Amino acid sequence: MAGFLLRRLVNYVVLALVATFLAFTLASVTFDPIGVLQQRNPPPPAASIEAKKRDLHLDQPIPQRFVTWMGGVVQGDFGRTITDRPITDELGRRIGVSLRLFLLGITIGILFGVLLGVVSAIRQYKFSDYFATLFSFILLSTPVFVLGTLLKMGAQGINNSIGTNVLIFVGETTPGFQGNWFEHLGDRLQHLIVPTLTIALGQIAYYSRYQRSSMLDVLGSDFLRTAQAKGLTRRKALFKHGLRTALIPMATLFAFGFGLLVVGGTFTERIFGWFGMGDWLVTGISAQDTNVTATVTLFVAVCVLFSGWLADVLYAALDPRIRVN
């Protein structure tokens, strides 16, 4: 078992390296930071352009630049941004912002998504099932940037009707907010509600569809009938035997959903003004900053691959059939 997980881990590390190299190369080829510099008005002196070129190692071939950068990364130094600030300092802060934004949304999304899926499956073709299906269909067709903006409009409407700003949808905290620890927590919560809802709603819709079909598979199975025949109540049979089995295929989805949220979360972060990793990707590309773009790509790759690995582990933990000795 440990050998299997270790082999997968090595495979994932190689993939992450290749992905980062690819992103680094593409960014180096397409970005033109010197061009941006030259277009400034008044034009900077030739000497400072030369200095910038040297700073960015533009005189070296791309593979060499990558090796230089990667060598730094191994030692915990992600290089400097185009405005010559250390990336490593900002990286930790931004990862924190992203995690604070997503953790609650994902948790709510998974919990309610599973619940909605199970209820839909148990009450198949009842009104609630049709309603849940329609709800997820509409939400799955609504891109995050539309949903986020709509919720923002809704929050504005609620604020207007109440008369005070209960739901705040810009940033993570109120700048210059004064108060004790408890009041700070309240302030953060006020900022969290709308973005969390944006993330959670899409996740609920997505997971509930899969949970419904995987639960339906289990509902028709022999072991569930046997469990009830042996005298278990329906509720106990459904949740102790049915749900547990139905959750196995979902583990992969949960893990990968987490990994890809960073890219999907870009929209949420931009709309609500949270300066996390997704926001950094957009600003990095807009500023034609190769180091920032490569750093974010590495982060995304590590997230996706860690999730893939986690899915393997979860699968092994949940499904006794694939536990290899």
Place this chain on the structure above:
Amino acid sequence: MTVILNEGDSAGTAGAASGSPVDAAPDPGKAMTRGRLVLIRFMRNKLALVGLVLIIGMYVLAFVGPLLSKWSYDTQDYSAFLEPPYADHIFGTDKIGTDMFALTMRGLQKSLIIGLLVALISTTVAAIVGAAAGYFLGYADKALMWVVDLLLVLPSFLIIAILSPWFRGKSWFLLVLMLAAFQWMITARIVRGMTLTLKEREFVKAAKFMGQPARRIIAKHIVPNMASLLIIDATINVGSAVLAETGLSFFGFGVQSPDVSLGTLIGGNAESATTFPWLFLFPAGFLVVFVLAVNWVGDGLRDALDPTSTRVRKREKKDTKEKAA
């Protein structure tokens, strides 16, 4: 997608001719062909029909609508700045006095064309590459599978965003190629799997032993046997291509000015959505309704073409099966 439109055209006429499309029993004197069976099954699905009507309606509206309006996207009405919808400007006007209906129609045109082209190109590529990899196996196959793995780690959104400085100021068709280039992999993998089983079938072997070249066997015997899958895939791809395009354009990484798409309209107006909702709501509404309609049609086609299918969707890569519904 042309395939779908043709289906829809024939659906309309044949359905009307046969009188009761709900009745699965064939008319006396009329042989039940597979085409008719599929048609009857599709017509039975109300949501899919509604979706089809919506899709055709939107394509027609996008191209006929601007002709009916007296305002054009490149003329401004200097007597109406940021006006909410009223009789003269049914979708309102933006801050320089451009009619929002004309703009939305122009954006809709571009988004729908991009969706259609991307779906056609990517499904064609997926069919050819997947069938070739499955038929020949060997190195081509290994390379393909590796690329699919890599693309799971490096989301296409990230790559296209990184490449966006390169196609800025160039034709929007480059964006189409780009989106298509990153949408064929997972389908290609499914096609490859199906080819592996198809190539062991008697009719393929017979063709082979009769001395047919591999190129011809793939084109005449293998790909036509996957028509159902490819039609469904192309339909779903229209929706995901439109979503991908609008997502990129939202950040300015997709369609570049002077071109306008639903994504650039939504992205440009999302900030002011709380104060001038009509600027945002109309493009966003068209986007959501279109994607919803495509999903309904895709589901209807899946049920009609392959009622025994386990509903393997592109995003339902593995493990999830749906028994009924």
